[in-house]
Amino acid sequence: MPYAEALALQRTLVDERKADRVGDLLLLVEHPDVLTLGVRRDGGRAHILATAAALTARNIEIFETGRGGDITYHGPGQVVGYPILDLNPDRRDVHRYVRDLEEVLIRVAADYGVEAGRVEGLTGVWVGREKLAAIGVRIARWITSHGFALNVTTDLSGFDLIVPCGIADRSATSMERLLGRSVDRTEVEERVVARFCQVFDRVVNASTLARAASDH
Numbered sequence: 005m006p007y008a009e010a011l012a013l014q015r016t017l018v019d020e021r022k023a024d025r026v027g028d029l030l031l032l033v034e035h036p037d038v039l040t041l042g043v044r045r046d047g048g049r050a051h052i053l054a055t056a057a058a059l060t061a062r063n064i065e066i067f068e069t070g071r072g073g074d075i076t077y078h079g080p081g082q083v084v085g086y087p088i089l090d091l092n093p094d095r096r097d098v099h100r101y102v103r104d105l106e107e108v109l110i111r112v113a114a115d116y117g118v119e120a121g122r123v124e125g126l127t128g129v130w131v132g133r134e135k136l137a138a139i140g141v142r143i144a145r146w147i148t149s150h151g152f153a154l155n156v157t158t159d160l161s162g163f164d165l166i167v168p169c170g171i172a173d174r175s176a177t178s179m180e181r182l183l184g185r186s187v188d189r190t191e192v193e194e195r196v197v198a199r200f201c202q203v204f205d206r207v208v209n210a211s212t213l214a215r216a217a218s219d220h
Contacts, residue, residue: 036079042075044072076138077165080157098141109152112199135155
């Protein structure tokens with residue numbers, strides 16, 4: 005899904021969730037190559053290493069997102085998750101929410117035998133000094149949007165276009181690289197859903213899941 009479409013969809017669904025016309029949602033998408041900016045300072049524009057001409061040649065757009073964090077790269081091979089959740093009344097804690105997203109992805113990595121974890125003072129999921137998953141969220145009236153990007157079979161050269169998340173002395177990695185083998189995206193998505201429900205005390209609406217699979 006092109007990033008602009010995903011951004012518009014999130015905004016619509018956030019309004020729907022605020023009005024209680026939909027329940028809690030987890031959108032899982034894959035984007036074409038794109039750079040996204042956060043709200044911190046200049047959003048991360050100073051951390052773009054590629055020239056405008058180079059980005060144009062690769063048909064890579066840049067988007068201001070309204071989420072927290074710095075600049076990041078999205079591209080094929082990532083599982084990008086956008087939770088649209090109402091954190092009222094008992095999960096109104098931004099720090100806890102981000103830690104819970106990290107926990108989801110740490111457990112997904114563990115399902116594949118990858119020992120991932122946190123780094124003090126930094127956001128995201130790490131394996132040693134390499135980032136496996138980035139997190140950047142927006143919370144308005146305790147309704148969440150944006151979320152996480154898990155590198156599954158991602159071409160990591162995309163991160164060479166930027167200083168990822170503004171951290172110059174660390175690099176990105178992927179499940180494929182860590183495992184030394186191909187990884188099935190659909191299987192990873194299923195693990196993400198299972199672990200998300202586990203961490204956030206949710207259950208999957210089977211009829212909604214069936215319609216989504218049918219539409220896909």
